[in-house]
Amino acid sequence: MTDVLVAGGGLAGLVAARHLAEDGLDVTVFERESTVGGRVHTHREDGFIYDQGFQVVFDSYPAVERELDVDALDLRRFAPGATLARPGERSVIADPLRNPRTATQTVFNREITLGDKLHILRLRRELAGREEADIFDPAGPDRTIEAALADRGFSRAFGQRFVAPFYGGITLDRSLSTDARIFEYTFARLADGSAAVPADGMAAIPEQLARRAREAGARIETGATVESIETAGAGEAATTGEEVSVTVDGETITAGSVVVATDPETAADLTGVETPTEYRGCTTVYASLPSGTPLDTGKRLLLNVEDDRPNHVAPMSAVAPEYAPDGQQLLAATFLGVPAADDETLFEETKDTLSRWYPERSFADLEHRQTDRVPFAQIDQPPGFQSGLPDPDDPDGPVVLAGDYTRWSSIQSALESGRIAADRVTDAS
Template sequence: MNGDSVVVAGAGLAGLVAARRLADAGAEVTVFERRATVGGRVRTETHDGFTLDRGFQVLFTAYPAVRRELDLGALDLRYFRPGAVIARPGSRSVLSDPLRDPRAALASLRNDEVTTTDKLRTLLFRQHVGSRTEAEIFRSTDRSIQSFLREWGFSESYIEHFVAPFYGGITLDRSLSTSKRVFEYTFKALSEGAIAVPATGMGAIPEQLATAAREAGASIQLSEGVESVADHDDGVTVETASTTKEADAVVVATDPKEAQRLTDIGAIPTDARGCVTQSYRLPESAAPTTRRKLLLNAKDPSPNTVVPISEVAPEYAPGSEALFVATFLGDAALERNASALAEETRLTLEAWYPGRDFADLEPVRTHRIEFAQFDQPPGIHEGLPDHRAPGGRTYLAGDYTAWSSIQGAMRSGREAAQAVVRDL
């Protein structure tokens, strides 16, 4: 590809992976990003000494694309312990993976929220997904997570009290109407690896990818969004607010709605799953501990989860303070007053920890994320667009060509770059 020029529209995970891969192949690569920072939906900010990710996000270390594209050691990861704490008023119980967290095995065995049959079926299901690849899972006959679990014989109690809040946090869909393929593959990833956050926040992931792209020779232009793309016989014309650039090819790696606008590809999914995450400070001396596990709301959907994030990554909070993050699902949460959300979290924690006072729980930041993922009902993956869907010299890179996840985004960036290299 020596001498070929490629524009990448968007500096999210997919765009940054594509840029590095193309630059490694010898292309002259220019990335245009409308924001002042890289990362797309994966971003981190600091506020009053706290490290705040935009939405509660974690890294699944077992994802093949994560292992391929990232230097995990350099990210200085902080790890969650497997499993979660199932919480309801006056009651908290631990459910964990005894194979990966032996110290929690006894507590998990004593957990009466989940039947012994459910625990045995979980081990069988782990063997089932362990033998299947990502491609095999996403080609399998599809149905909803809820229907799939019932077919496997899991109890309604297990589905409602553990799977709904836990996978509600992963798919942003507590009703479990999402494709069972997402459940299968993320369950496989959880069984084979860990979940973690970088010590400096999830934003360290795109920053590392951007550094790698620049070192490979790519130029990244921030605060410079692509306005239009025109494909012609021998290349493309890319217009930004301030410049016109002729190139041999363009990779559109923007968010789904913008990608649809730039390419006119109707198959790009734009139906969204949204959420609100609210971060709170609390004196460390008053903060409950969960041994680095999530708190799942088994009784109510709001908040769906509460995460003691500074217990996992102490660097997220300054001095003697603790940082908690609550997640609220759905469009209704996006419209709610921040004070009302904070009061709901406070009352929920006081119900889970009787006799403890959470009056000092203070909101730090509220993130309202209208498009956190694209909606993934059963059967959606067959209709997602290919990297070459626009035709000519225009290509697509984004999780909307695979499935909504960090794995889908990074894999898509690599495959889009491979398509460009083959064609040019």
Template sequence: MTTVIVAGAGLAGLVAARHLARLGLDVQMFEREDEVGGRVRTRRKDGFVLDRGFQVLFTAYPAARRELDYDDLDLRRFAPGAVLAHPGERSVLADPVRDPSTVFGSMANREVRLGDKLRTLRLRRKLARTPNSEIFSGEDEAIEEYLRERGFSDAFRENFAGPFYGGITLDRPLSTSKKVFEFTFKMLSTGDIAVPANGMGEIAEQLARKARVAGATIQVGDGVSAVEPNGDEVNVEVGGETLTADAAVVATDPKSARELSDVESIPTHALGCVTQYFSHAEPLDVGNRLLLNVGDDAPNEVVPLSSVAPEYAPDDRELLSATFLGTPDDSDAELAETVERTLREWYPERTFPDLERVHTDRIEFAQFAQPPGIFDRLPGNRTHEKSVYLAGEYTEASSLNAAMESGRKAALAVYGDLR
């Protein structure tokens, strides 16, 4: 039987393993960590569900719709829009198309001008008719320039687009490719933002179950240390042992993937973030919407996670996450003080006496940078070695959708070549 070794059990690797096994190949997967998921993992602590940094699923993602069972994930959904927060002032900017009950409040919101709201509706209609393949082709420019050229005001860019898309791209100045903006804008216009009831790690667990059912074997705690092509085969070193296969799929993190595959075009310029989790007794008044920091990026956003997914916290506590962009040098305690001070400024009528820091995640590589032109430079799933393939978001874009799409394409490339 044709044998394929998959190095890395992140989303891309898991999807690749499942498709390869379903196509009748003997698939062996190795993961150096003690659990699957890569960056999409969840831990539990004192009754709280803590994802590895603030992560969400866009339910309109095409690859997610194809690969995942949403009913099994038991999704908990955010309300469309966000709360824009200043010291002493909070206002809702929602999506009146998807939530008609907010039409009057959103139209009256002073943070974003009426002209911007009308431009948003026109852009929504335009992108709804634009194929995803067309979005990622053609000329490119930064999001900030893209919005300015289309007449969006400084207020829109600073009060909404900066903090909201800063949370998505980890780039509040909006220097990321406009193709990322158009794709995510389309996804947000046609679907929901959601998290599984048991945490984002359940996405990886579901993919692992599907891969095993298809026939793949998954071994955690043993990582691939070398991938060496050998004629029509490939030698793979795992735990001091050399295994021989017909093909290897490198599905590790970008830095490791570059080292294993010797593909220099794999992007390794990292964007990081720090997410802190807090608990307190009295829920915020924003329901299941996130709070955007209009004033500055410290923190960029605060999210009432257990208001969205009650399973994330014990019944008598609310779980909040607060995310700082980049990798600040401040200590965990100093960042927590900043979060508490910000909440007090947003809610001067409250004191937050029982706010407790639960956990801090410092993630140095949360995404790879996606400046204008990046999509013309990304590698494909095939490498210069005919027995070595790539599966990772870095062949598509930096997103959960891209990771799963890359895994499927890698599997099809392997199967097509070996067949």
């Protein structure tokens, strides 16, 4: 009998497996795909690195610092702030406290009022040092990002021109209707650190987690699907010592405990627990351009001030030169949701938008590389959403849930949920 079986080899499942194995338990991870990582996946072809949709890791997330060997990931960091783009005009809003050379560009940015720039500094002071539990305190006000900005005196123009496209990339919600706690926590973490990608692509994160789990003694089997989980009796707690019967590709395996670290829909099917059903997705168009056509972004995101077609363009190879072969640069243009338009139409929209942002440049050599459509990138997170999320202990018997959908959608939550799940299992042993 296996001590613990982990269903799902995404970030949460791999973290849980490592902690459990380090505690001396016999652990096996079953992942239905051919590679680990779940939603964090990277494809490499012809010298280009394509992450599955635009993804970044915040290097100041506490769980990132705790669960990952950040130095070994060889992170490539985006510059703080962004380039605000509209037809024929581009301007920079940055963080002069971290890079004084950007002060003049930021101070004289006409898209943002002087009052808004002062409010940003006040917001930094307000959120400095605040921890996740403090910001996500359920006793705090339930309000949208838009309402939180208004309460702090920000102008509507600031919300629409900067926050909407910037947080459109983080929450996949340009309407600013997401729970303000997510804005506040991620703002605080970005003020302390950077958004980054590993030099070898985002898949380097689960690859490292899998390696560390194996080194701790866990077994990881890919291409293996957990089909069902059966406990002896409903409503019993994990402390009863009850065994669990798990069917994997038609074979029944007995385990002392199970960590279900799958996507929420699969978790609901396996455990009967109600999980979130409202999702947000995104579509990323990858395109290449000869290096002789610089975009001069200074390693910053290009935010679409006017609309979400696309919401933003990330200069991937400017940030991480490893993402493109010599002589080429790689751009990632992200559309919110999963548009009905075909890949070629989305590419042409991207090309047309870049041409309008840069009328002095030619994009005749812009080449479509690939398009990733991700229907489920994160759960919908309106104000107060956390009150409806499942608890890790909600399944019957010695079965525990792990996944960012038990907290809030982020790499921070995925990693943290894996640790929490492991603690619940060991505490019940």
